[in-house]
Amino acid sequence: MSTYPVQTIAKQSRLASRRLASAPESQRNLALAKMAEALESIKTEVLEVNSQEITKARDEGQSEAMIKRLTVDDKTFQYMLSRLQKVAQLPDPLNRILAGHTNSAGLKVLKKSVPLGVIGIIYESRPNVTTDAAGVCIKSGNAVILRGGSEALLTNTLLADTMIEGAVAAGLPEHAIQIIRTPGHEAVGELLKMDEYIDVLIPRGGKGLIKRIAEGTRIPVIKHYDGICHQYIAADANPEQAVAIAVNSKCQSVQVCNALETLLVDKQCAEQLLPLLWTAFDSNRIELRGCDETQKLLPGIAPATEDDWHTEYLAPILSVKIVDGIQAAIAHINHYGSGHTDGIVTQSLAMARQFEEQVDSASVMINASTRLSGGGDYGLGAVVGISTDKLHVRGPVGPDELTTYKWVAYGEGHLRA
Amino acid sequence: MSTYPVQTIAKQSRLASRRLASAPESQRNLALAKMAEALESIKTEVLEVNSQEITKARDEGQSEAMIKRLTVDDKTFQYMLSRLQKVAQLPDPLNRILAGHTNSAGLKVLKKSVPLGVIGIIYESRPNVTTDAAGVCIKSGNAVILRGGSEALLTNTLLADTMIEGAVAAGLPEHAIQIIRTPGHEAVGELLKMDEYIDVLIPRGGKGLIKRIAEGTRIPVIKHYDGICHQYIAADANPEQAVAIAVNSKCQSVQVCNALETLLVDKQCAEQLLPLLWTAFDSNRIELRGCDETQKLLPGIAPATEDDWHTEYLAPILSVKIVDGIQAAIAHINHYGSGHTDGIVTQSLAMARQFEEQVDSASVMINASTRLSGGGDYGLGAVVGISTDKLHVRGPVGPDELTTYKWVAYGEGHLRA
Numbered sequence: 001m002s003t004y005p006v007q008t009i010a011k012q013s014r015l016a017s018r019r020l021a022s023a024p025e026s027q028r029n030l031a032l033a034k035m036a037e038a039l040e041s042i043k044t045e046v047l048e049v050n051s052q053e054i055t056k057a058r059d060e061g062q063s064e065a066m067i068k069r070l071t072v073d074d075k076t077f078q079y080m081l082s083r084l085q086k087v088a089q090l091p092d093p094l095n096r097i098l099a100g101h102t103n104s105a106g107l108k109v110l111k112k113s114v115p116l117g118v119i120g121i122i123y124e125s126r127p128n129v130t131t132d133a134a135g136v137c138i139k140s141g142n143a144v145i146l147r148g149g150s151e152a153l154l155t156n157t158l159l160a161d162t163m164i165e166g167a168v169a170a171g172l173p174e175h176a177i178q179i180i181r182t183p184g185h186e187a188v189g190e191l192l193k194m195d196e197y198i199d200v201l202i203p204r205g206g207k208g209l210i211k212r213i214a215e216g217t218r219i220p221v222i223k224h225y226d227g228i229c230h231q232y233i234a235a236d237a238n239p240e241q242a243v244a245i246a247v248n249s250k251c252q253s254v255q256v257c258n259a260l261e262t263l264l265v266d267k268q269c270a271e272q273l274l275p276l277l278w279t280a281f282d283s284n285r286i287e288l289r290g291c292d293e294t295q296k297l298l299p300g301i302a303p304a305t306e307d308d309w310h311t312e313y314l315a316p317i318l319s320v321k322i323v324d325g326i327q328a329a330i331a332h333i334n335h336y337g338s339g340h341t342d343g344i345v346t347q348s349l350a351m352a353r354q355f356e357e358q359v360d361s362a363s364v365m366i367n368a369s370t371r372l373s374g375g376g377d378y379g380l381g382a383v384v385g386i387s388t389d390k391l392h393v394r395g396p397v398g399p400d401e402l403t404t405y406k407w408v409a410y411g412e413g414h415l416r417a
Numbered sequence: 418m419s420t421y422p423v424q425t426i427a428k429q430s431r432l433a434s435r436r437l438a439s440a441p442e443s444q445r446n447l448a449l450a451k452m453a454e455a456l457e458s459i460k461t462e463v464l465e466v467n468s469q470e471i472t473k474a475r476d477e478g479q480s481e482a483m484i485k486r487l488t489v490d491d492k493t494f495q496y497m498l499s500r501l502q503k504v505a506q507l508p509d510p511l512n513r514i515l516a517g518h519t520n521s522a523g524l525k526v527l528k529k530s531v532p533l534g535v536i537g538i539i540y541e542s543r544p545n546v547t548t549d550a551a552g553v554c555i556k557s558g559n560a561v562i563l564r565g566g567s568e569a570l571l572t573n574t575l576l577a578d579t580m581i582e583g584a585v586a587a588g589l590p591e592h593a594i595q596i597i598r599t600p601g602h603e604a605v606g607e608l609l610k611m612d613e614y615i616d617v618l619i620p621r622g623g624k625g626l627i628k629r630i631a632e633g634t635r636i637p638v639i640k641h642y643d644g645i646c647h648q649y650i651a652a653d654a655n656p657e658q659a660v661a662i663a664v665n666s667k668c669q670s671v672q673v674c675n676a677l678e679t680l681l682v683d684k685q686c687a688e689q690l691l692p693l694l695w696t697a698f699d700s701n702r703i704e705l706r707g708c709d710e711t712q713k714l715l716p717g718i719a720p721a722t723e724d725d726w727h728t729e730y731l732a733p734i735l736s737v738k739i740v741d742g743i744q745a746a747i748a749h750i751n752h753y754g755s756g757h758t759d760g761i762v763t764q765s766l767a768m769a770r771q772f773e774e775q776v777d778s779a780s781v782m783i784n785a786s787t788r789l790s791g792g793g794d795y796g797l798g799a800v801v802g803i804s805t806d807k808l809h810v811r812g813p814v815g816p817d818e819l820t821t822y823k824w825v826a827y828g829e830g831h832l833r834a
Binding site (some may be wrong): 018022023034038097099101103105107111116117124161199200202220222238241244245248252334352356357358360361362363364365368369371373378379389390392394395396402404405406407408409410411412413414415416 | 533
């Protein structure tokens with residue numbers, strides 16, 4: 001396929017979005033099924049192209065973390081297909097009547113959900129974003145412009161081209177899914193100027209990327225910033241449960257936004273619990289950094305500085321603070337946290353309720369690992385990310401979150417008095 | 418009351434917002450009732466202070482339009498009170514369970530509506546914004562920082578101080594409602610820097626003000642841009658209804674965002690309808706500007722240039738274009754419109770449906786005046802404006818639209834596998 005200028009791609013997306021907005025649910029779901037089918041038939045080719053890109057990345061001396069993100073193996077590929085199939089099974093996010101009434105003069109008013117229009121996704125290496133984003137966008141009737149990392153360009157274009165075939169086979173417009181093939185930063189710069197044609201940008205990647213995009217465009221951006229996530233172990237917490245939740249929150253995967261970064265332990269249970277926690281984290285090779293009180297109970301651990309409380313480590317390091325009661329825990333979280341995911345371990349309904357109400361975060365976990373915050377466990381099917389914004393969408397960004405609404409008023413010659 | 422620095426005000430609002438978030442519905446509604454009561458008791462004083470400001474504005478040679486906006490007379494005052502009372506009667510926008518499920522592992526997940534937090538309202542002269550905004554914010558559990566135009570400073574501060582008394586009498590925090598008393602642009606500049614404390618800014622006023630604010634802050638802004646509103650008179654429109662709707666859409670008030678700016682007439686009914694429309698608009702002293710075809714049928718009217726189709730006149734001028742069918746009308750609206758409010762006059766259900774689906778606007782009117790788009794007729798009670806954004810809120814901004822949500826997950830030691 002030829003390489004169009006970014007402006008042409010953006011215009012084509014806008015036109016496609018007008019047609020997509022009227023595509024019935026059955027057609028959008030058929031497209032998702034055909035996209036998954038088409039991908040299934042080229043599995044060998046995808047794994048082959050991807051392994052070439054892995055070899056190249058290795059030759060260029062890329063980090064193992066990067067190689068891991070870039071890799072599409074058999075399991076990843078099946079997971080990508082299953083997400084497309086899952087999204088197809090979700091209820092239709094479009095044409096839902098969100099509100100409505102008939103006013104005293106007989107004007108019938110409806111508020112109904114409609115697609116946002118054109119969505120640009122700018123992401124770093126993971127090729128599963130290519131299929132997840134396309135799936136969520138098609139489900140919600142949006143045209144999507146994909147722009148993945150250059151190290152995965154071949155894998156991503158192969159995936160996108162195949163999905164386009166599937167979508168077209170279901171009768172959707174060819175430009176419902178597009179991918180920018182031009183390498184280099186210039187194309188992204190062009191994309192940021194397309195506020196006439198693009199309704200929202202979703203950058204996925206490091207903080208630097210997101211900041212650069214948010215500050216360089218007039219297009220609204222759904223941001224995915226830090227997850228400085230906390231667990232507060234209340235005085236009455238079940239010790240075994242508290243340790244298990246803290247360890248799972250931190251260790252199940254350290255490089256992700258909903259991993260634990262700061263553990264708050266109530267001073268009433270600190271003496272009993274901190275040694276247990278230390279042993280558990282130590283066996284998982286997690287470095288602890290503690291407040292003064294924590295250091296007294298765990299002599300030999302490093303001190304946590306003011307900076308630590310503000311840090312998303314994304315690494316096997318955990319800061320630990322002893323707090324005096326739930327109010328102090330909530331104050332710490334609302335001050336130092338990033339409003340992503342914060343939890344409490346308690347047996348008290350009153351404390352659970354207070355924590356739920358007063359912690360100002362996208363996800364509040366009661367007796368559950370922070371790692372459970374996300375589209376899968378929340379029942380959204382595939383998502384294109386986890387928003388740290390408060391406006392429009394907070395937390396997981398699934399098909400529902402890529403809709404807006406319009407008001408429709410039916411009159412019979414109704415005038416304003 | 419003393420004049421606090423803007424940063425102090427912003428911090429106080431953030432603290433108040435934390436307490437407001439847990440205020441039960443009954444307390445917020447009681448506060449609204451007490452705010453209205455307190456205002457009622459100082460009616461004479463408000464009208465007196467306002468008339469001093471009117472005199473001053475007249476002495477300074479302000480325009481009549483400005484004086485009109487500034488004026489609080491008996492009727493305006495009663496209307497302001499009635500809106501507070503209406504908002505109190507609306508259903509609670511908070512703590513609604515928007516979605517929820519229990520996942521296969523037994524984790525119970527809820528998505529519930531919560532306040533945005535702190536809302537800054539920057540507006541030009543109309544003092545009714547002071548009471549409307551405070552009402553909508555208190556209803557939705559948000560702390561509000563008001564910043565009105567300097568010409569209405571005395572009226573606005575009197576209104577705000579009185580509402581604060583009412584809110585405090587109901588047990589809400591003193592800083593739930595605050596008003597910036599410092600005159601001059603500097604205070605607004607300070608406010609724009611308070612992204613740490615303010616969750617959203619809503620500017621109300623001319624395009625220049627909104628643009629300046631949107632471009633000068635990192636705080637999310639709910640924007641209220643142009644209303645380049647259209648009515649399309651389809652070939653099968655009832656002529657009498659079409660003329661009445663066109664005239665009401667344009668003439669009921671010309672200076673407002675949902676007033677008609679461009680009339681599209683189907684070529685199949687143009688010959689019959691245009692003379693009737695001309696007579697009707699002429700008797701309302703509206704200047705028509707027409708496309709070539711329109712000029713042929715209405716010799717003597719001024720030509721409409723390309724600029725006219727892009728213009729929100731907010732004045733007694735109307736551009737008129739003859740279009741060849743509904744598809745051409747929709748294409749014109751989606752190209753030249755501002756996505757605010759656009760209508761069709763037709764007897765055909767199929768055309769109404771096509772127009773509803775394909776016109777990409779916040780409000781789509783079927784056989785109704787564009788002037789009916791807004792919070793009142795849509796059943797929202799008081800609103801703080803009409804958003805032209807697509808993200809977060811589109812169209813009228815009422816209490817529901819000043820909420821976000823949080824996800825709450827209840828587990829029993831749930832971990833990620």
